[in-house]
Amino acid sequence: MTIDLKKIKTGDRRELAKAITLVEDSRSDSKLEVEKLFKNIPIDNKTIRIAITGIPGSGKSSLIEKLGLYAIKEGKKVAVLAIDPSSPINGGSILGDKIRMEQLSLEKNAFIRPSPSRGHLGGVAFSTFETILLCEYAGFDFILIETIGVGQSEFEAKTLSDIFLYLAGPNTGDEIQGIKRGILELSDIIVVNKHDGDSKIQAEVTKGQLENSLHIKGIDNINILLASAIKNDGILEIYNLLLSLSKNKNFFENRKKQVDNWIINLTLHYISEEMKNxxxxxxxxxxxxxxxxxxxxxxxxxxxxxxxxxxxxx
Ligand SMILES: Nc1nc2c(ncn2[C@@H]2O[C@H](COP(=O)(O)OP(=O)(O)OP(=O)(O)O)[C@@H](O)[C@H]2O)c(=O)[nH]1
Ligand SMILES: [Mg+2]
CATH class of the missing domain: 1.10.287 (Helix Hairpins)
Structure with a gap:
């Protein structure tokens, strides 16, 4: 399979999708093609990469859809990717089927890519990173990465993104107890979703509990916001915060770390292939x-x- 980079650059979706499929393929002849491809893909530092995580059902896809639609209105081109660590193991995809995003998928400035349906163990992170670079090359400048709280996926998402957003539901203290250790601390933004209808007050209570639990840990630099993805409430605030965080002084340092991480994962992959063969x-x-x-x-x-x-x- 050969890829025509010019086509990707000029907005050919099918060519972009083909290139991503190649990146997700672990066969060594595909890897040779990918190697050629990345000789000609520069790293673009004018984009924003945002990881969104949270327990199943907290509203990640709903929020991503609304944020994506808003970003498009603001003139951005939006790519939505998913990391689903279950896929390389069982060959299926939990997340893939769930990110339908009906409205967003109709937009010509949106590109939605479910998680790799197959892949190599440990390779999800670096193939997702390569997918990000391909999307950026194709002109997408607002990259949203959805991940579920399984295995190491949130930690992987952190190494791929500039901004880490944890999406909580209004599920009282139970959810806070259940959040994997270290995840809240990784976050740049915490959003308590479903701040509407019957769950409105509960969302406010959850916000207070989260603030307390961070305060106890001595953490005071994480922004906690309320939102309702369904009602399209709070989206503007989240969007503005994302933009201002992306201008943070650590941006380039963090981007360099992302590249380091990519190279380390790639090297490990090559060594293990070398051993196998x-x-x-x-x-x-x-x-x-x-x-x-x-x-x-x-x-x-x-x-x-x-x-x-x-x-x-x-
Ligand atoms: N009331 C209310 N319901 C919401 C809101 N956002 C999402 N939901 C509902 O919550 C359910 C789960 O939403 P999703 O967006 O699929 O949640 P998710 O976090 O992507 O779920 P997984 O991908 O399964 O982890 C759906 O029934 C949504 O309609 C919200 O702001 N308010
Ligand atoms: Mg989802």
């Missing part, structure tokens, strides 16, 4: 297994010897 290592492993089994070698010595073999190969 190397006949020498397979042979050496077979010998070592016996030696360890008979206590002639320690496992650590075996690892060193595999690394030596790998160095020869590379």
């Amino acid at each position: 190397s006949k020498n290592i397979k042979m050496r492993l077979a010998e070592l297994k016996d030696e360890i089994w008979m206590s002639k070698k320690s496992s650590y010595d075996a690892v060193k010897s595999i690394i030596k073999e790998l160095k020869k190969d590379i």
Whole structure:
């Protein structure tokens, strides 16, 4: 599969989708194509990458749709991506089916891409990063990444984004108890959604509880806002806050970290592929297994010897 970058640059969606499929494909001949592709894709630092996480049902997709529509009105081009860590393991996608976003998907300045339906373990993060770069190359400047709170996906999303938004529901203290350790602290913005109808007061209570729980931890630099995605309430405030946070002085430092992370993940991927495909290592492993089994070698010595073999190969 060859990709025509000029087509992507001039707004050809099918070509962009083709390139993303290639990036998600772990076969080594695809990786060679991807390698060629990224020789010609510059890194664009004029965009904003926002990760949105929160427990299932808190309204992430609903909020993303409204934020996306607002950003388009403000002249942005919006890409919505999903990270779903369940997909590489079971070949399915929890999130993929759920990000329908009917209104947003009708917009010509929106591009919605469900999570990779297959992929390599540990590769979701770097293939998503490459997808971000491709979308930016295609002119999308407002990148929204939805992730569910499974496995390491929020932490991966953090390494891919400039701004981390945690979306809470008005679910009383139970939800706060249940939030994975460290997630609130990673956030730049916390939004308590469903600030409407019967849950309006509860959303305000939740906001107060979140403020308290952060205050107790000595954290006072996280913005907590109320919103109603359904009623399109509070979207303007969130949008403005996102824009002002993106002008933060740490922006470039954070972007450099994102690239570092990409390179490290890519390197690990290449090393593991090299190991899987190397006949020498397979042979050496077979010998070592016996030696360890008979206590002639320690496992650590075996690892060193595999690394030596790998160095020869590379
Ligand atoms: N009352 C109210 N309901 C909302 C609001 N936002 C979303 N919902 C409802 O909450 C449910 C879940 O919304 P989604 O946007 O799919 O939530 P999600 O967080 O993306 O869910 P998952 O992708 O399953 O994790 C839907 O029934 C929405 O209609 C809101 O602001 N107010
Ligand atoms: Mg969703």
